[in-house]
Amino acid sequence: MKTVTKRDRVYLDYNATTPLVEEVYEAMLPWLREKFGNPSSSHREGKEAKEALFDCRKKIAQFLGTRTEEIIFTSGCTESIGLALRGALLAAAHKNKIVISAVEHPAVFSLMKLLEKEGVQFTILPVERDGSLNLEQLEKSLDSSVGILSLLWANNETGVLFPIEQISRIAKAKGILFHVDGAQVVGKIKIHLAELGVDLFSFSAHKCYGPKGIGGLYVRKGVSLAPLIPGHQERNRRGGTENVAGIVGMAKACELAESKIMRESGRIQKLRDWMEQKIEQELPGIVIVAKNKSRIWNTSNIIFSGTDSEELLNYLDQKGIAVSTGSACMSGSQEPSHVLLAMGFDRKEASSALRISLGFETTQEEIEIFLQALFSFFRVEAFCNAVK
Structure with a gap:
């Protein structure tokens, strides 16, 4: 498996995006x-x-x-999340509450701000120091006013894995729709997914060595979902001419993941x-966040106490190494990671963290x-502090 572009740098930010594979x-x-051809056209090219x-x-x-009919194509995970959450509520007008965790992706919190203006209520579940959820508290939050529960499977910053199968059973017993952000x-x-028991599952191709601008949403058979973009395409659930090239690329990326990529997970871990x-x-003096918790095998979030993570990131960048300080969607933000703050780290600690995410080429x-x-970097920093 080879990527299209050869790199002369060390890339360790695979949770932000992955390179496109040659195949x-x-x-x-x-x-x-x-x-x-346009898939909606009746001529040979369209067919x-x-x-x-x-x-x-x-x-x-x-x-x-x-099942084949349970997959809807979208522009990516952000749109899929919007379609899942907003679409489910629109289809169930008598329910106006969404339950999420405090460590969700920024795409969810951006959507929350918009939906709150429309009268939608949110319950935000706290997490423990290790990033885990209190499942008893989660179960108590799922009352009759809840339209949907939405959680990340693997946290994009820390790699912490939620016990989705167990949570799915809780949601099912309560009669609550369960959406999973499966980007990572x-x-x-x-x-x-059929065995997992979730109702909605969003994903993107570019996290899996496919192209950007294409993703999908799994909608379990029988789940009502109102479209955000009207149109006959995608079984009337997502209007607009389909991105055929992107969809072909996503399918190929999935095929490669099935046959090649997953075999490398043990080596990377x-x-x-x-x-x-x-x-x-x-x-x-460093802290490996959620070190002893179940994490996705490629992700490491490390707090370098007393260090400005942006300064460290820039130093590494100048040395030809790409890492991140958290979610790519929050790049440039002056605020420390909301994920680490939710886990109980203080602002200074949260501002001292780097996310290192490995890939199959690492x-x-x-x-x-x-x-x-x-x-x-730390030797230079120690020297500078000594001569002050």
Whole structure:
């Protein structure tokens, strides 16, 4: 598996986005050039595009362990989240409350601000110091006024995994719709939505070595969902001409994840754990967030107490290394991570954190380059403090 663009830098921000795989690029090319038909057209070109959509929908449904007709194509996970939450409430007008956690993706909180102006109420569940949810508290929050429960499966900043199967059983027993943001798990863990029991599941291609600007929403059969964009496409649930090339790319990315990518997860987890061990040995004052909690295997969030994370990020960037201070959607924000604040870290600690997320191309040599630059920063900082 090779990416389209060769890099001369060490990229460790795979939770923000992944590079496009060569096989995905090649699969998309014909649909960007000669195969340009509109799937809604009745002529040969249109029928060819429509057939491609059917084949891709089938492949993605098989990859996610569900039915072909339960997959809706969108522009990405943010739109899928909006369609799931707003669409479900519009279809159930007698319920006006959404339950979420305090560590959800910024896309959810942006939507919350909009929906609150429309009279929708939100219950925000707190998390423990390790990022976990109190399931008893969650169950108590699911009263008859709740239209939908929405949670991340894997946190994009810390990697903490919520026990989705267990939560799904709680929601089902209460008769509450359950939406899962699966952006950080698709292509990283085996998913079988039919067995998981969730009602709605959103995902994006660009987190899984596919193209940007395309994603999907799983809608369990029987779930009512009002469209946000009117139109006959996607079974009247999402209007607009489908992004055929993007959908072809997403299907190919899922196919590769099924056959190749998941085999590498064990190696990457060992590499991440080795990296964390080396950092702990060299910098004993650091905190590995949720170290002993169940985490997605590629993600590490580390608090370098007393350090300005933006200053550290910029130093590493100048050394040819890409990491992040949290969600890419909040890049440039002066506020510390809302995820770490919700976990009980203070503002100073939350402003001292880096997220390092590995990918399937990450090598031990790259991690060693990163560690060398990281330790160099602290040696320089220690020297500067000593001569003040």
